[in-house]
Amino acid sequence: MTSNLEPSPSLAALDTATAPPPSGQLEPVRLSWLHPIGLTELSVYNFVVRILTLGIYHFWGKTEVRRRIWSATRLNGEPLEYTGTGAELFKGFLVIFGVIVVPTMIVTLGAAVLLGPQSAAFRGFQVLLYAGFLFLTGIAIYRAQRFRLSRTRWRGIRAGLAGSSLAYGWTHFWTLLTLPLTLGWSAPWRSTKLQRIITNDMRFGTRAFTFSASSKPLYLTFAVYWLLMTLLAVLVTSVIVGSTTALVLGGQQADGKFAPPDPGKMAALIVIVYGLLFLAGLVYMMLSAWYRATMTRHFAAHTHLDGLAFESRVTGRGLLWISVSNYLILVLGATIVTLLLTALALLAWQSFGTGMVDPRRSAAIVTGLGFVFLLSMGMLLPVTQARTTGYMMRNLVLAGGLDMASIAAGAEPAGTRGEGLAQAFDIDAL
Amino acid sequence: MPYDGGNSGGALFEARFGDGKTAAARDIRVSIGERGLLLYLGDAEPMIWPYGALSTAEPISSHAVDALVAYKHMPGASLFVPSGLFARQLAEAAPHLTTRAARRRSATPWLVAAGIVVVIAAGVSLLQLSPARAVASLMPDKARKALGDSTIRSMTAGKKVCSTPAGRIAVDRLASRLTDAAPAGTRFDVVVVDWGLVNAFAAPGNRIVLTRGLINEAGGPDEVAGVLAHEMGHGIGLHPETGVVRAIGLSAAVELMLGGGGGTLSNIGLLLAQLSYTRAAEAEADETGLALLKDAGISPAGIASFFRRMEKKFEGDGNDRKPGENISSDSGASGGFAGMLRTHPATRDRIRRIEAADKYPVTPALAAGEWAALKAICGAPKPAE
Numbered sequence: 051m052t053s054n055l056e057p058s059p060s061l062a063a064l065d066t067a068t069a070p071p072p073s074g075q076l077e078p079v080r081l082s083w084l085h086p087i088g089l090t091e092l093s094v095y096n097f098v099v100r101i102l103t104l105g106i107y108h109f110w111g112k113t114e115v116r117r118r119i120w121s122a123t124r125l126n127g128e129p130l131e132y133t134g135t136g137a138e139l140f141k142g143f144l145v146i147f148g149v150i151v152v153p154t155m156i157v158t159l160g161a162a163v164l165l166g167p168q169s170a171a172f173r174g175f176q177v178l179l180y181a182g183f184l185f186l187t188g189i190a191i192y193r194a195q196r197f198r199l200s201r202t203r204w205r206g207i208r209a210g211l212a213g214s215s216l217a218y219g220w221t222h223f224w225t226l227l228t229l230p231l232t233l234g235w236s237a238p239w240r241s242t243k244l245q246r247i248i249t250n251d252m253r254f255g256t257r258a259f260t261f262s263a264s265s266k267p268l269y270l271t272f273a274v275y276w277l278l279m280t281l282l283a284v285l286v287t288s289v290i291v292g293s294t295t296a297l298v299l300g301g302q303q304a305d306g307k308f309a310p311p312d313p314g315k316m317a318a319l320i321v322i323v324y325g326l327l328f329l330a331g332l333v334y335m336m337l338s339a340w341y342r343a344t345m346t347r348h349f350a351a352h353t354h355l356d357g358l359a360f361e362s363r364v365t366g367r368g369l370l371w372i373s374v375s376n377y378l379i380l381v382l383g384a385t386i387v388t389l390l391l392t393a394l395a396l397l398a399w400q401s402f403g404t405g406m407v408d409p410r411r412s413a414a415i416v417t418g419l420g421f422v423f424l425l426s427m428g429m430l431l432p433v434t435q436a437r438t439t440g441y442m443m444r445n446l447v448l449a450g451g452l453d454m455a456s457i458a459a460g461a462e463p464a465g466t467r468g469e470g471l472a473q474a475f476d477i478d479a480l
Numbered sequence: 481m482p483y484d485g486g487n488s489g490g491a492l493f494e495a496r497f498g499d500g501k502t503a504a505a506r507d508i509r510v511s512i513g514e515r516g517l518l519l520y521l522g523d524a525e526p527m528i529w530p531y532g533a534l535s536t537a538e539p540i541s542s543h544a545v546d547a548l549v550a551y552k553h554m555p556g557a558s559l560f561v562p563s564g565l566f567a568r569q570l571a572e573a574a575p576h577l578t579t580r581a582a583r584r585r586s587a588t589p590w591l592v593a594a595g596i597v598v599v600i601a602a603g604v605s606l607l608q609l610s611p612a613r614a615v616a617s618l619m620p621d622k623a624r625k626a627l628g629d630s631t632i633r634s635m636t637a638g639k640k641v642c643s644t645p646a647g648r649i650a651v652d653r654l655a656s657r658l659t660d661a662a663p664a665g666t667r668f669d670v671v672v673v674d675w676g677l678v679n680a681f682a683a684p685g686n687r688i689v690l691t692r693g694l695i696n697e698a699g700g701p702d703e704v705a706g707v708l709a710h711e712m713g714h715g716i717g718l719h720p721e722t723g724v725v726r727a728i729g730l731s732a733a734v735e736l737m738l739g740g741g742g743g744t745l746s747n748i749g750l751l752l753a754q755l756s757y758t759r760a761a762e763a764e765a766d767e768t769g770l771a772l773l774k775d776a777g778i779s780p781a782g783i784a785s786f787f788r789r790m791e792k793k794f795e796g797d798g799n800d801r802k803p804g805e806n807i808s809s810d811s812g813a814s815g816g817f818a819g820m821l822r823t824h825p826a827t828r829d830r831i832r833r834i835e836a837a838d839k840y841p842v843t844p845a846l847a848a849g850e851w852a853a854l855k856a857i858c859g860a861p862k863p864a865e
């Protein structure tokens with residue numbers, strides 16, 4: 051079995067050996083977006099069947115959504131094709147579960163028993179485990195991207211990522227460590243570096259994408275963003291610290307000792323803290339929109355595929371609108387589901403219930419409803435995914451053209467198990 | 481149209497054909513034939529793509545405005561027809577390409593599988609089998625001890641452990657009198673906690689916690705012995721460990737249901753699945769407890785009168801409080817003694833059963849002096865709160 055550690059079979063050889071001679075005819079490429087119809091119905095259908103099948107249908111539902119979204123993207127009127135299957139995603143998930151999740155649970159329990167849950171050795175073990183997962187995250191990102199690209203075709207020609215997931219994972223990890231060291235200032239440099247790796251590894255058939263951006267032009271916008279984010283963080287932290295201190299000090303008695311805080315005030319504090327964090331999340335979404343737009347435009351302008359140039363026209367305002375409206379759509383979906391369920395439960399209670407409501411029970415019911423709400427936040431996700439992709443595509447302009455006859459089919463896609471993180475262990479290589 | 485062996489198609493549609501070897505494509509014509517698509521590539525005879533071997537980039541819906549068709553025996557080749565009419569006619573000729581057929585293909589096996597799982601789960605619970613219990617019995621002792629330690633730590637956080645020397649001697653004597661009757665080698669570690677609630681619970685690893693509130697409320701050493709025997713019944717039956725396994729299994733199941741994206745939600749799931757005992761487990765603990773009492777020569781009247789008194793105080797769902805008494809059934813651990821009362825509306829039956837059972841020779845669970853020491857195990861009684 052070919053190891054997935056090495057890049058696809060010598061790319062240079064492939065480019066010259068099997069690529070047909072350029073015909074010299076550049077076909078202009080036009081990008082258009084044909085928004086998928088019926089995604090809301092599909093979302094609800096997927097949600098219901100997912101519940102009925104105890105979650106397993108998730109992978110098939112996701113695949114159908116992807117097929118719709120891919121087909122909405124048109125180059126010269128012809129759609130992109132997604133050729134992945136639900137079975138592939140499911141197998142990948144099973145492998146993650148069996149090779150990473152379950153062993154981690156068992157090993158952690160074993161370490162807790164052997165080393166003692168409070169010991170320094172166990173804490174050290176937990177730190178190592180966390181670092182390991184951070185590293186695996188980078189690998190997983192690359193592999194997921196590789197899977198999606200290799201399952202994308204246009205006119206029968208596949209796309210792909212030709213590099214090594216280990217190399218990317220390592221870069222992802224060590225550059226992540228620079229973030230706290232530079233108080234976040236290394237972020238634009240890091241994003242550019244990671245984008246360069248991915249873009250240079252991207253293939254359409256035998257042709258390679260190229261990336262020529264530097265991170266310098268990003269720093270102006272980033273500086274503004276960084277200042278605003280720091281202000282936000284300082285504000286939020288001081289409000290939280292301030293109100294907690296006020297609450298504790300407020301309980302100071304005559305003898306200098308502190309009485310335990312009044313439960314009502316405690317509840318109010320918790321509400322304030324969570325509410326503040328939620329608001330902070332929204333504000334972050336808003337502030338980051340401008341920076342993200344600048345980054346997208348900058349990267350697009352420096353990405354090329356042979357004679358094809360890309361230009362993105364996304365704006366901060368546009369991204370902001372998409373983010374906020376998507377979020378509201380998700381909340382709407384979750385609210386409708388929770389309300390429906392509550393109505394059903396009340397109906398059942400009326401008909402079959404004992405009529406008595408135990409305060410303990412009601413606390414459990416409210417928690418349960420909260421759980422249901424969070425779960426159903428994902429119901430309308432396909433709708434929001436299509437909106438985001440549509441926005442990006444409608445604002446992407448292609449200039450120049452491609453010599454179609456010189457783009458030959460590339461190497462066979464790597465991996466057959468979807469985006470399973472377990473491919474990080476290169477099981478294929480064994 | 482001239483007759484050509486039944487291969488004549490209908491209207492001709494404009495199409496783009498790519499051979500998949502390069503990205504170049506050519507304009508051709510295609511029509512819907514009887515047995516398959518007819519592709520007119522410019523040669524004399526059209527190429528036939530039989531319907532059964534066709535697939536489309538996305539399942540054909542009623543909204544389709546075009547179709548991208550692939551042929552199983554010509555990998556890489558693609559046929560793009562920018563016509564909604566073509567898509568609809570193709571859907572009629574090849575129904576397996578429609579959205580309905582595609583969804584049925586993907587959903588049906590899993591709906592069936594889920595149905596089977598539900599039937600099996602129902603069967604398991606009806607037959608009162610316990611796979612969680614089987615797993616729990618495989619747990620090594622060290623793991624059980626560690627689990628027990630952390631359970632007790634989290635449940636008694638901030639509370640003082642009562643341990644006056646005389647009180648401890650009394651507790652240990654009571655415990656060993658009961659365990660001498662148990663299967664060989666069974667030892668229980670009993671801890672008394674300075675907590676006003678009336679509660680007692682068994683933690684994994686043969687550990688039991690009693691509260692000051694329970695000891696104060698008991699009318700005599702036989703009553704405490706009865707409660708202790710019941711909790712030992714839980715421990716001997718591995719009920720606390722089984723509860724933990726069930727909770728872990730539930731968390732893993734939630735993880736699976738959320739497609740691996742659980743994270744915090746699976747932790748919430750774990751929290752929701754508290755250590756609560758099934759009726760079967762409670763009945764089992766009852767039987768074991770009564771057997772322990774019998775073998776130790778302690779009267780079961782103790783536990784019966786304790787139940788009676790508690791039941792009177794709690795009257796239903798445990799919200800009644802008499803003034804001056806710090807009794808609450810809100811133990812937070814529904815596996816605790818107080819929870820037992822709530823989950824057992826048949827307490828009166830159990831009381832009657834206990835009192836109707838054969839009598840056997842008994843001696844008081846503790847001598848008067850030991851009982852006094854036990855009552856004082858948490859130091860001098862606190863002033864009324």
